Amino acid sequence: MKRVILLGLIALMVLPGLAMAGGRAETAGTMVLRYGELNPDGHPITEGAYEFARIVEERTEGRIRVQVFPASELGSEREQMQAVQEGAIDFFRPNTAAMPDFDVSEMALLGLPYIFASREHMWRALNADVGQQILDAVQESGTRMVGLAYLDDGARHVFTTDTPVERVRDISGLAIRVPENELFMEMVAAMGASPTPIAYAELYSALQTGVVDGAENTIAGYLTNSFYEPAPYLTLNRHMAPPGLIVVSEITWNRLSEADQQIVRDAARQASEFVTEATVAFEDEGLEELRARGATIIDPGDVSDWQEAVMPIWDRFGAGHEDLIQAIQAAD
Numbered sequence: 001m002k003r004v005i006l007l008g009l010i011a012l013m014v015l016p017g018l019a020m021a022g023g024r025a026e027t028a029g030t031m032v033l034r035y036g037e038l039n040p041d042g043h044p045i046t047e048g049a050y051e052f053a054r055i056v057e058e059r060t061e062g063r064i065r066v067q068v069f070p071a072s073e074l075g076s077e078r079e080q081m082q083a084v085q086e087g088a089i090d091f092f093r094p095n096t097a098a099m100p101d102f103d104v105s106e107m108a109l110l111g112l113p114y115i116f117a118s119r120e121h122m123w124r125a126l127n128a129d130v131g132q133q134i135l136d137a138v139q140e141s142g143t144r145m146v147g148l149a150y151l152d153d154g155a156r157h158v159f160t161t162d163t164p165v166e167r168v169r170d171i172s173g174l175a176i177r178v179p180e181n182e183l184f185m186e187m188v189a190a191m192g193a194s195p196t197p198i199a200y201a202e203l204y205s206a207l208q209t210g211v212v213d214g215a216e217n218t219i220a221g222y223l224t225n226s227f228y229e230p231a232p233y234l235t236l237n238r239h240m241a242p243p244g245l246i247v248v249s250e251i252t253w254n255r256l257s258e259a260d261q262q263i264v265r266d267a268a269r270q271a272s273e274f275v276t277e278a279t280v281a282f283e284d285e286g287l288e289e290l291r292a293r294g295a296t297i298i299d300p301g302d303v304s305d306w307q308e309a310v311m312p313i314w315d316r317f318g319a320g321h322e323d324l325i326q327a328i329q330a331a332d
Contacts, residue, residue, distance in 0.1 A: 031064045033090035033252060036074040036083070038200045043224040044282050045093060045151055045244055046070045048275035052091075052246070055267035060260065066091065072201035078180050085144045087251035093151065097242040099138065100317065101181045102145075106137045108317040109324055111183050111242035113310040114303075119152070121332045122241055123276075126150050130327035135245075144250045148268035151244035152276040153218050154283055159227060159234045160214035161207055166235065166300045168192065168309045177203055177215035183317055187240070188216070190310045207231045219286045220279060228295040235298045237306050246271070 035053065039046045046068070053066035074080050074089055077098055083089040085102075097111030109115065116122040125131055131150070138147030158165055158176070165171050172192035178184035180197045188195035198206050206212045207230035214231055216239065222228060246268045253261065287297055300306070318325050 030062060033064065033066050034074070035066050035068045035091040035093075036080040036089050037068060037070045037093050038072050038077060038080075039221060040071040040224055043070075043220050044275050044278035045153060045220070047278055048151060048271045049091075049093065051274045052267050052271035055270055056264060059263045059267065064260065064263075072199070076180065076199040076201065081145075081247075084247060084249045087249045089249065090252040091246060091248050093244050093246055095153065095179065095242050096150070096245050097183045097240070098179060098181045099143075099245070100183060102141075102143050104137050104141045104143060105317075106134045106321060106324060107245075108183055109321055109328060110134065111240055112314055112317060112325075113187055113240045114238075114307050115325070115328060116241050117332050119155075119241070119280075122243065123152075125328045125331035126243065128327070128331050130324055130331070134324065138245075138247060139250065145247040146250055146253045148246040148248055148265055149272040151246065151272055152279045153242070153244045154220055154279050155238040155241040156216050156218055157222070157234060157236050157238060158214060158216045159222055159231045161210070161212075161231045161233075163213065164233045164235075164296065164298060165214075166298055168237075168306045171214075174213040175211070177206060177212040183313070184216075186313050186316070187310050190313055191239075191306070192309065203227065204230065219283050219290075223282075223286050223290055228290055228293060232295050233298060234290065234295055235300065237300055237303050239303075239306055239310065244275075 035049050037046050037049050049068045053068055056064050056066050074083065077094055080089055080092045081094055081098065081102060084092045096107045099107030135147040135150070138145055158171060160174065163170065163174060168191055174193045175196045176188045176193040177198045178188050178195045179200070185195040185197065196212050198212065203215055204225060204227060207215065207227060215227065217227065222234060228234065248264065256264065291297060
């Protein structure tokens with residue numbers, strides 16, 4: 001019932017005066033498509049969504065317009081993914097680590113803790129045949145979605161409200177917010193903490209009210225959502241770096257001509273390049289800004305204890321994909 005209500009509300013979130021044709025908003029020959037994003041304006045990945053929209057409109061000479069809905073305006077990650085499957089949202093940017101819950105088990109490999117030695121290693125793997133094979137699996141797995149491009153979301157780190165954390169033992173017993181997916185829950189449990197699934201839009205208040213003792217996210221996510229206010233301790237443990245992913249509803253995709261499909265693919269790839277540059281620049285400046293705003297930045301240096309704690313989950317989420325893991329590691 002909740003999902004039906006959500007899809008109905010999303011269907012109403014179309015600009016006034018637009019007439020619905022074939023399940024899509026169209027006016028004067030213009031197709032208006034919706035793009036959902038969890039992060040607020042100012043986040044590199046959100047700015048990448050606007051760049052994608054700009055390129056699509058420019059290349060189609062205004063025939064296709066993409067409306068961006070940031071800051072979880074269209075629902076949680078899971079809700080928006082389901083809406084994309086139903087065709088109620090056209091584009092969405094999930095984290096690749098969320099895709100195993102939608103039967104794309106290969107995507108879990110990109111979220112395995114410490115699978116990437118560096119950002120450069122990650123992009124060598126994503127741009128190689130193994131990266132394309134994993135991207136193609138989105139559609140081939142019967143998700144009713146098509147994977148368009150990866151987005152650089154940066155490495156993820158732990159942050160806490162009252163307890164400074166340096167070693168993995170320091171997180172033991174703390175309630176740590178995680179997205180609503182298995183990979184994150186098992187990873188945090190392996191660290192010895194208590195994984196607590198909470199929608200992203202509710203995280204700030206959950207930290208503020210003590211529902212959770214901390215969470216984990218990228219530097220950009222931590223800063224642009226002001227999580228440093230209720231949770232001022234940021235630990236640079238770099239436990240995972242799963243890229244983001246632009247997906248499009250298969251319903252929408254099949255309505256586009258081959259020429260427009262190519263325009264959309266090219267726009268997604270260009271947005272990916274834009275996001276990588278923006279994320280690198282943001283991270284370079286973000287830590288200094290966080291310090292200026294009162295956050296305590298903790299760099300544990302040696303993260304071998306963190307690595308040792310979470311390695312057992314490789315067996316579960318990597319099972320059956322040992323060849324892909326080997327190909328990812330060989331890209332280093």
